[in-house]
Amino acid sequence: xxxxxxxxxxxxxxxxxxxxxxxxxxxxxxxxxxxxxxxxxxxxxxxxxxxxxxxxxxxxxxxxxxxxxxxxxxxxxxxxxxxxxxxxxxxxxxxxxxxxxxxxxxxxxxxxxxxxxxxxxxxxxxxxxxxxxxxxxxxxxxxxxxxxxxxxxxxxxxxxxxxxxxxxxxxxxxxxxxxxxxxxxxxxxxxxxxxxxxxxxxxxxxxxxxxxxxxxxxxxxxxxxxxxxxxxxxxxxxxxxxxxxxxxxxxxxxxxxxxxxxxxxxxxxxxx
Numbered sequence: 001x002x003x004x005x006x007x008x009x010x011x012x013x014x015x016x017x018x019x020x021x022x023x024x025x026x027x028x029x030x031x032x033x034x035x036x037x038x039x040x041x042x043x044x045x046x047x048x049x050x051x052x053x054x055x056x057x058x059x060x061x062x063x064x065x066x067x068x069x070x071x072x073x074x075x076x077x078x079x080x081x082x083x084x085x086x087x088x089x090x091x092x093x094x095x096x097x098x099x100x101x102x103x104x105x106x107x108x109x110x111x112x113x114x115x116x117x118x119x120x121x122x123x124x125x126x127x128x129x130x131x132x133x134x135x136x137x138x139x140x141x142x143x144x145x146x147x148x149x150x151x152x153x154x155x156x157x158x159x160x161x162x163x164x165x166x167x168x169x170x171x172x173x174x175x176x177x178x179x180x181x182x183x184x185x186x187x188x189x190x191x192x193x194x195x196x197x198x199x200x201x202x203x204x205x206x207x208x209x210x211x212x213x214x215x216x217x218x219x220x221x222x223x224x225x226x227x228x229x230x231x232x233x234x235x236x237x238x239x240x241x242x243x244x245x246x247x248x249x250x251x252x253x254x255x256x257x258x259x260x261x262x263x264x265x266x267x268x269x270x271x272x
Contacts, residue, residue, distance in 0.1 A: 027059055027060060027061070027062050028057060028058075028059060029057070029058045029059075029060055029066040029068075030056070030057050030058075031053055031054065031055045031056060031058065031066075031068055032055060033055050034055075034070060034071060034072040035055060035068050035069065035070055035071060036052050036053065036054065036068070036069050036071050036100075036102055036105050037052070037053035037054075037058070037066045037067065037068045037069070038051070038052060038053065038066075038067050038069070038105050038106040038109055039051065039053065039060065039064060039065070039066055039067075040064060040065040040066075040067060041061075041064050042063045042064055042065065043061075043063055043064075044064075047106060047109065047110055048106060049106030049107050049109075049110055050106060051106070052102065052103055052105060052106065053066065067109055067114070069100055069105045069108075069109070069114070070099075071099055071100050071102050071105070072099060073097055073098070073099045073169060074097070074098055074099060075095055075096070075097055076095075076096045076098065076117060076121070076122075077093065077094070077095055077096075077174070078093070078094045078095075078096060078122060078125055078126070079091070079092070079093050079094075080092050080094070080126060080129055080130075082129060082130050082133045082134070083130075083133070083134060084133060084134070084136060084137055084138045084141070085134060085135055085136055085137055086137060086138070088138050088178070090133065090138055090141065090176065090177070090178060091176070091177035092129065092133070092141075092173060092175070092176055092177070093173070093174040093175040093176075094125060094129065094153075094171060094172065094173060094174065095170075095171070095172040095174050096121065096125055096168070096171050097168065097169040097170045097171070098117070098121055098161070098166060098167065098168050098169070099166075099167050099169075100116070100165060100166060100167070101165045101166065101167055104165035105165070107165050108164070108165040108166070111164065111165070112164060116164070116166060120160075120161055120164050120166065121161055121166065121168075124157050124160040124161055125153070125157050125171065128153055128156045128157045128160070129153050131156070132149060132152050132153050132156065133149065136149055138178050141176055142176055142178060146173060146176070149173070150171065150172065150173045153171055153173075154168070154170060154171040157171060
């Protein structure tokens with residue numbers, strides 16, 4: 001009996017090795033960093049939308065399927081030709097940053113599948129970009145309102161894709177190409193505006209300098225007025241008397257003539 005059991009073990013062992021060889025590659029699934037997986041049970045309830053598998057080695061039944069998604073932030077470039085509000089053709093290059101919502105890839109796979117970029121992101125970006133730029137003039141996109149237009153494209157596109165389990169961190173306008181004749185006209189206009197600003201600056205500076213000089217002149221005039229009011233003939237006469245007294249005290253010889261100076265002040269002549 002023992003000898004009969006041994007061949008069975010060998011047969012089952014060989015059978016196991018054969019099955020492992022045939023199905024081994026589908027039983028062992030490695031999910032790398034930056035990836036998430038969702039399991040499809042062929043003989044069960046189908047897609048397990050609420051269970052997300054993280055990085056590492058996973059063992060699954062050979063008849064099941066692990067769908068792996070790259071969930072790292074990805075940059076996609078999109079080139080378009082759109083019309084401005086006045087009907088001019090504008091070429092625009094966009095940069096789109098996107099990635100799936102990590103814990104919602106089961107729902108993303110169920111609703112859109114792995115080709116969600118072509119199915120929802122690009123169509124949404126194209127539609128919104130045409131709508132937004134159609135409300136602006138070319139020169140606004142070229143310079144003054146570029147950031148405002150960029151933010152509007154991003155906001156409206158985000159509203160669309162966020163409902164589809166996709167995260168949209170940013171959309172950037174990388175380049176804008178206008179007809180060359182229009183570019184020249186815009187640059188000339190900008191140059192004139194810059195010259196106008198410089199002229200206004202010079203005028204403002206000259207005006208402030210004139211105001212400063214006026215204030216300075218008014219101050220000097222006020223000072224002179226106060227001095228004129230303070231220095232009376234009587235004060236000058238008194239100061240003259242004091243000065244005469246000091247000179248008279250000097251040891252140098254001098255001649256004093258009484259009463260012939262201005263304001264009847266003495267005149268002091270000569271001296272050694």
